[in-house]
Amino acid sequence: MPRPAAGKQRKSAKILFVCVGLLGVALIADLLWASSTSSSSRSYKSAYDWPRPKASSDSFPVPVSSNHSAKVVTDKDKKDGVHGRLLSKTFADLPAPDLKWEKMAESPVPRLDGAAIQIHDQLFVFAGYGTIDLVHSHVDIYNFTSNKWGGRFDMPKEMAHSHLGMVTDGRYIYIVTGQYGPQCRGPTAHTFILDTKTKTWKNMPPLPLPRYAPATQLWRGRLHVMGGSKEDRYTPAVDHWSLAVKDGKVLDSEWKTELPIPRGGPHRACIVVDDRMYIVGGQEGDFMAKPNSPIFKCSRRNEVVYSDVYMLDDEMTWRVLPPMPKPDSHIEFAWAVVNNSIVIAGGTTDKHPETKKMILNYEIFRFQLDELKWSVIGKLPFRVKTTLVGFWDGWFYFTSGQRDRGPDDPTPKKVIGEMWRTKLSL
Ligand SMILES: *[C@@H]1O[C@H](CO)[C@@H](O)[C@H](O)[C@H]1NC(C)=O
Numbered sequence: 001m002p003r004p005a006a007g008k009q010r011k012s013a014k015i016l017f018v019c020v021g022l023l024g025v026a027l028i029a030d031l032l033w034a035s036s037t038s039s040s041s042r043s044y045k046s047a048y049d050w051p052r053p054k055a056s057s058d059s060f061p062v063p064v065s066s067n068h069s070a071k072v073v074t075d076k077d078k079k080d081g082v083h084g085r086l087l088s089k090t091f092a093d094l095p096a097p098d099l100k101w102e103k104m105a106e107s108p109v110p111r112l113d114g115a116a117i118q119i120h121d122q123l124f125v126f127a128g129y130g131t132i133d134l135v136h137s138h139v140d141i142y143n144f145t146s147n148k149w150g151g152r153f154d155m156p157k158e159m160a161h162s163h164l165g166m167v168t169d170g171r172y173i174y175i176v177t178g179q180y181g182p183q184c185r186g187p188t189a190h191t192f193i194l195d196t197k198t199k200t201w202k203n204m205p206p207l208p209l210p211r212y213a214p215a216t217q218l219w220r221g222r223l224h225v226m227g228g229s230k231e232d233r234y235t236p237a238v239d240h241w242s243l244a245v246k247d248g249k250v251l252d253s254e255w256k257t258e259l260p261i262p263r264g265g266p267h268r269a270c271i272v273v274d275d276r277m278y279i280v281g282g283q284e285g286d287f288m289a290k291p292n293s294p295i296f297k298c299s300r301r302n303e304v305v306y307s308d309v310y311m312l313d314d315e316m317t318w319r320v321l322p323p324m325p326k327p328d329s330h331i332e333f334a335w336a337v338v339n340n341s342i343v344i345a346g347g348t349t350d351k352h353p354e355t356k357k358m359i360l361n362y363e364i365f366r367f368q369l370d371e372l373k374w375s376v377i378g379k380l381p382f383r384v385k386t387t388l389v390g391f392w393d394g395w396f397y398f399t400s401g402q403r404d405r406g407p408d409d410p411t412p413k414k415v416i417g418e419m420w421r422t423k424l425s426l
């Protein structure tokens with residue numbers, strides 16, 4: 001009897017829908033990002049310690065894509081099972097070869113959600129949170145030849161402090177939008193051009209609308225800005241705008257509306273290689289300011305992290321390419337192009353399905369552009385998100401971001417300024 005059966009299915013689907021809705025509401029819990037005042041341990045106490053949503057019990061759906069090396073459940077995990085947790089904390093880690101890491105000079109300041117652009121042997125490192133209540137408004141430079149930091153200079157007062165879009169043509173750095181101020185404050189539409197030779201700044205026409213962490217690249221003589229989160233910091237945007245630029249000059253009077261991206265959201269890697277533009281990973285949703293909070297206090301919302309890869313070429317239609325080995329977000333400046341491969345370090349993946357805690361990645365992913373094939377080529381010394389990457393003279397470098405609590409606990413803790421490198425030949 002097809003009809004009653006269909007009716008029953010609809011009903012259970014409805015109940016499931018209500019449960020998921022309740023879960024969503026229950027997930028809206030405070031992020032206890034109390035910033036430490038001690039300068040020796042500038043860490044976020046991110047005790048993502050919300051009440052366990054009752055509605056979910058053990059039936060919270062595990063994302064289909066999350067068969068990441070189903071880990072053996074240990075005795076310790078079984079004890080945790082008393083409180084309903086059955087899945088290992090580290091269940092999302094993929095098997096990855098160990099690499100030999102060398103610790104380099106530490107950045108003058110720790111930063112989270114900063115930005116970085118490599119030009120020749122220099123890594124320009126911008127902005128970022130020092131603590132949740134303090135944001136940086138300057139640039140530090142790391143020299144890959146001398147392996148030293150130096151050359152600090154200020155950013156314009158109107159420039160955003162985190163979640164920026166940024167790209168270079170080899171001399172000029174084009175900087176768009178981002179979050180202005182600490183905690184979960186609003187975004188600005190301001191845009192800038194930095195001449196890295198003279199260290200001087202210029203304005204560009206403001207973006208049509210402000211965005212958080214949009215995918216940003218130079219492609220075929222135009223600066224492309226795509227997706228990100230909308231003004232509320234949470235709602236994924238799919239808008240795509242471009243502006244003609246050349247040698248630090250803007251050739252258009254206004255931004256042009258382009259083909260929207262297939263899926264919106266912030267924190268993706270966006271890369272142009274061989275005249276093709278790639279958009280990799282990212283998420284939908286993010287922390288938002290708590291309503292009526294005078295300090296725009298951050299409060300966690302539901303997020304969906306994804307592994308999608310899209311590509312734009314001659315045909316001017318977005319093509320779907322093979323997905324990453326696991327969902328990965330917070331990687332906008334965590335990539336380098338090495339020998340016709342995109343190499344991506346760390347990031348965040350889907351939250352733990354039972355504890356709902358945020359989970360960081362330690363994998364180094366490789367995407368071979370000739371074969372369109374993904375692999376995991378190594379392991380970072382710890383899991384880290386929004387880390388800033390460079391590649392020079394056979395060395396793969398990363399600095400900054402927020403790292404995990406230790407090998408057995410992939411949830412985020414300390415904001416770092418450490419710089420590490422490993423030999424990489426592909
Ligand atoms: C899940 O992961 C395990 C361990 O890596 C593997 O043996 C198994 O084939 C995977 N299953 C699927 C459906 O991919």
Ligand SMILES: *[C@@H]1O[C@H](CO)[C@@H](O)[C@H](O)[C@H]1NC(C)=O
Nearest residue numbers: 120121122143144145146147
């Ligand atoms: C980086 O350091 C090397 C070695 O000290 C130096 O020769 C080079 O000029 C530096 N690069 C820049 C851009 O300052």
Ligand SMILES: *[C@@H]1O[C@H](CO)[C@@H](O)[C@H](O)[C@H]1NC(C)=O
Nearest residue numbers: 338339340393394424425426
């Ligand atoms: C790039 O690939 C070529 C050919 O496979 C290899 O000889 C070379 O060492 C590689 N370079 C790097 C930097 O990995």
